[in-house]
Amino acid sequence: MDWTDLPPLGTLVAFAATVRHxxxxxxxAELHLTHGAVSRQIQQLERAIGVPLFERRHRAVVPTQAAITLAASVNEALGLLSSAARQARRATRSAPLVLSCEPTLLMRWLIPRLPSLSEAAPGLELHLSxxxxxxxxxxxxIDVAIRRNDFELPPDVHAMRLFAERIGPVCTPALAHGLTGSADLAGLTRLHTxxxxxxxxxxARLRQLPLVAAPERTFEHFYLSLEAATAxxxxxxxPVALVHNDLAAGRLAAPFGFEADGSAYVLLTKHPPDGDARVLALHAWLLAQAAELTGG
Incomplete structure (x- = not known):
């Protein structure tokens, strides 16, 4: 095969995204690159094929006729490459399923429950990130990811709901004793992340309560603020999922309960999950684990 006329693949991806948008x-934004990086990719492609691809206008780029023709073929070729990569991944069933999860949820909720996964889905091996x-x-x-849907998901990403996010103040049972209203919080240090x-x-907005003045302390990560509360x-x-184990063990108390904030945790996949039994088994197991979070 003679591939001497083939431009760098990265330039074609940047070109196709620019034509599409x-x-x-x-x-x-779609490619998680800078504006300058995408511009350089397009300029490199124009030099490689020897024709201009866009008319630069104020706040917009307009594809030339050559670009429109090229984009149709590039999209078809990228689709074939994506399909081939997907088939190759599915053919390697012994490979672990790579699961990305928000760090605090991973440490405080997911990992403690992993022993039951081997019983629910024998042979399903996870690699955690x-x-x-x-x-x-x-x-x-990454094959799948657990995220809170507090950001806009790309249109080509598939999201399967796991559980609603519910939040509330938590502290040790000793500090919780006697807390009957938000005014009582004024005497306790408010921990932030x-x-x-x-x-x-x-x-405070969800409870329609004023946020009374109180001493404050801020930590770099959510995990640290919860550890400080436990101490x-x-x-x-x-969030209820992050403190569930501590509540059950009596290390923490939730004197005001929990309020749904309108967001939810979801399992994200790049491709439709119907064709991958591993993803479906993982989703079913996660739903079963999440069932414990619906009360309280």
Whole structure:
């Protein structure tokens, strides 16, 4: 085969995304690249094939006729490559399923429950990766991901609901004793996390209560703020999934219960899950584990 005329694959991906969106900025956002990186990819492709592909106009790029013709073939070729890669992955059934999960949920909820997975889905092997936010499936080698749907999902990502997010103040049973109203919180240190600074105001809004002044302490990660609450350093906002084990063991108490904040945890896949029995088995197991979170 003579592939000497084939441009770099990265330039074709950037080109196809720009044609689809009619915008370098939107293409860069989809590909998680900078505006300049996508522009350079397009310029490289134009040099490689020797023809201009876009007319640069104010705040927009308009594909030329050559670009429109090329885009049709590029999209078809990328589709074939994606399909081939998907088939190759499915053919390797012995490979572990790579699951990305938000770090605190992974440590405090998922990992303690993994022993029961081998009974529910014999032969299903998971490789765990701790990460949050938007998922770059192919680039990061991820098959499925658990995320809270507090960001816009790309249209080609499939989401399967797991459980609703419910939040509430948590502290040691000793500190919880005598807490009957939000005014009682004024005497306790309010624990924050930089990864979710809106947690306390959001809970107060849901309860339609004023957020009374109180001493405050901020931690870098959610996990640390919950550990501080368990140690008796103050009161933290605890999503129910992250504190369920501590509540059951009596290490934490939730004196005001929990409120649904409108978001939910979902299982994300790049491709429709119907063709992968491993993903379906994992989803069913996760739903069974999530059933314990519906009360309280």
């Amino acid at each position: 009619g915008s370098v900025t939107k293409a860069a 701790a990460a949050g936010g938007p998922v770059q499936f192919s680039r990061e080698g 930089r990864t979710r600074m809106s947690a306390w105001p959001e809970w 008796g350093l103050g009161v933290a906002i605890g």
